[in-house]
Amino acid sequence: MKINLRGFLSNDFAKGVTLIAGGTASAQLLNTLLSPIITRLYTPEEYGVFTVYSSILGMLMIIGSLRYEWGIPIADNDAKAINLLVLSILILLAFVGVITTVLTFWPDFFLGFLLEDSILNYKYFIPLGIFFGGLYGIFLQWTIRIKNYKSISKTKINQSIVQNFSKISMGLFNFGPIGLIIGGVIGQSAGISTLAAPLIKDRKNILKSINKMEVMYCLKKYIKFPVFSAPSQLLNAAGLQLPVLFLASIYGTGVSGHYALANTIVNLPMMLIGSAIADVFYGEAATSGRSNPKRLKDLCKKIFRKLFIIGLIPLLILILLGPLLFSIFFGQNWYEAGVYSRILAFLVFTRFIFTPFGRIFSVFQRQKSEFILDFFRVILVLLVFWIANYYSFNSYYTISLYVLAMSVIYFLTFLIVNKVLNDEIKLRS
Known part of the structure; x- marks a missing residue:
């Protein structure tokens, strides 16, 4: 499949993405x-x-x-x-x-x-x-x-x-x-x-x-923003930040240091394109999405397909060359971070293709659904590290279990977003 780049960049939405990206x-x-x-x-x-x-x-x-x-x-x-x-x-x-x-x-x-x-x-x-x-x-x-x-x-x-x-x-x-x-x-x-x-x-x-x-x-x-969005985003942030603290507590600062560097580097595609698309998508959805949810759903489908294809590139590179690239760029002492990057690449891929659509909750003021998802996310994080500590998993198994749990959450978020859009379309039909 080829991406029609000219078509993708021929509208205001894509221009906004291009500027921020x-x-x-x-x-x-x-x-x-x-x-x-x-x-x-x-x-x-x-x-x-x-x-x-x-x-x-x-x-x-x-x-x-x-x-x-x-x-x-x-x-x-x-x-x-x-x-x-x-x-x-x-x-x-x-x-x-x-x-x-x-x-x-x-x-x-x-x-x-x-x-x-x-x-x-x-x-x-x-x-x-x-x-x-x-x-x-x-x-x-x-x-x-x-x-x-x-x-x-x-x-x-x-x-x-x-x-x-x-x-x-x-x-x-x-x-x-x-x-x-x-x-x-x-x-x-x-x-x-x-x-x-x-x-x-x-x-x-x-x-x-x-x-x-x-x-x-x-x-x-x-009022729904402080009641639902703020706690939800706090839980979301906790889901991202707590692993560093737990890894340091269970395995020591060496492992957490390698994890932190790997996590920073593998998230570059998300920071580069994903966050830009999320910001511009929210701007478009906020101005026209509420009055025309059908158009918004079509936009979601188009963006999803393109993100899926684009996200495969860094995923494959990290799986094949992660440890080698980290050793060359950061020094031989950071080889282990490259190994972790292979595992984290799967999580970044799912985050990259699903995260922009989470803004739908704010557009239609469905913050309660977002809060429930983020609460479930933190529970899963706590459960993952409790299991890892209880069964004395090594760091590879622990990080892999964390990646699997978070990927499930992102996929579930996408499914619920589609349900929200379908409900809004029915209300206006």
Whole structure:
């Protein structure tokens, strides 16, 4: 089968995907090229601290604005979207305040629960990372609403440049884990001004649109996002981040380090194309999908077929050449990561072809279904690592079992999305 690339790129949807994918591709290429330098400037232990920090941040940042920002692209008009943006920022500030208070008075309990005491020295970088990461996410949703995909592409590149060169610069001066952490925070904040520029430029009209009653209206109207989407996304993030912590606990930091590197590299296709398609798909679905679910379902079918074919390429490469490529690119010490990449390639393939369609839950406000799926996902993760620990599985069997469980979840998500679309089509027929 051949992909009709010209046909695939001959519409606004594909142009949006191309813009974001281009920016993401450049950013990920830079990350990949510079990662061997970074791994040689920092010890595995230092990199481990940063990995734990990133895992904590990855879970908490998800609920920084209680997912109210996801309502910005689907708001009825720009005035409501602006008030929703303001509401999201206010909630983010409150959340950061709560996290800062908890880390100030109960740091041992909070971070001890997350299996890592060494992060205590860098605890105040957690709320800082949540704030900048959350702020970027809020303005990203506004940019998706106005379909300014060029700006999104630009920020992806800026983030990569700033983050990598910050880490390298501080690594040269032996900053240790704080160099990686500061580099991550700076990288997250890069691009906020670019995304916010249209709002700042039109600030007089924007300020006129902000109304306390409208903010309260948005608080109630989009209540399903904090009630279902925020917990659901938290569970989703936990499903992705907990394996690193569990692997470190069961097998040691060596295994978790190899797993983390393998997981980062094999997810490049997902970051390169999958996330871009998911963002643009949500923008298209939010503007026209609700009124024409039949057209949206047809779009899902077309995208699925193309993603399936595209996803086969990295899958086959990693299965055949994973250990060899990791040894050449990262050094012989990272051969084991290449072995893990073979296993993880199957999970990334299923995530790549199914993930974009999960946005359907938000478009039709079926957040409850999404929450149930993500709750089931975390239960499966906990079950996988309990079984692995109880039966003393080696790391290969454990990671393989995890991949199988998560792949089942992604396939089940796709089936439920199709049911949601069919139900919406029936309602309008």
